[in-house]
Amino acid sequence: MKKWIAILLFIPLLSEAQSKRKLRIAEVKETTAIITNLKKHVQFLASDALEGRRTGSKGEILAMEYIIDQYKQMGLTPKGVNGFMQEFEINEGKQIDANNHLKIEGKSLHLVDDYFPLAFSALKTVKGNTAAALNEANLPWFKDLAELLEENKTNPHFDTIVLPW
Known part of the structure; x- marks a missing residue:
């Protein structure tokens, strides 16, 4: 009888340990996905294809279009008078x-x-x-x-x- 009581008391501990393990695995997967996604964006925006992204350059326009596309994919709503593009002096x-x-x-x-x-x-x-x-x-x-x-x-x-x- 004591064995059964000990087993019944031990089962919730195992269940709790499994839940924490699953949570840690999910956190690692989420962190990995965030890092992978961030690397993808940084690699594109820093790539030679964008020619340095200097103001007024073809590379700047490509970077702008890429960022606007990402905003749209995220479901963000543009603000201001010209969609996602806001003019400012540099x-x-x-x-x-x-x-x-x-x-x-x-x-x-x-x-x-x-x-x-x-x-x-x-x-x-x-x-x-x-x-x-x-x-x-x-x-x-x-x-x-x-x-x-x-x-x-x-x-x-x-x-x-x-x-x-």
């Missing part, structure tokens, strides 16, 4: 002040045609002697970027902010 780099100017040996150069300030350029007047080979602190310096810009004019990943000095 200021890439430094805002060039109209007073920006550069003179070399008294000759004024034309902004954009002859020079452009880099995003990390100082907002101050600088005078001094310089040479193309020098990058001294607190002195003006310059780089001839014409060749580098020409070589990279079709490279969607090229950016003057991260130049290989």
Whole structure:
């Protein structure tokens, strides 16, 4: 009789252990599915097919279309005036002040045609002697970027902010 009572008391413990095991297995499967799905999205959005997703590029449009498609598959409702697309301004780099100017040996150069300030350029007047080979602190310096810009004019990943000095 004591055996039967012990067995009857032990059965709920086994049942509870099985339920916890099934729950852990379900959690692992769900976590694995989430990670697999996330990897799929990141791999596509980071792929070379999207050419860096730079603003205004074909890659940016492909990324946008992919994300919108994912939103639709999830059953999300678009908000705003243009569906899932919401326009906003992106200021890439430094805002060039109209007073920006550069003179070399008294000759004024034309902004954009002859020079452009880099995003990390100082907002101050600088005078001094310089040479193309020098990058001294607190002195003006310059780089001839014409060749580098020409070589990279079709490279969607090229950016003057991260130049290989």
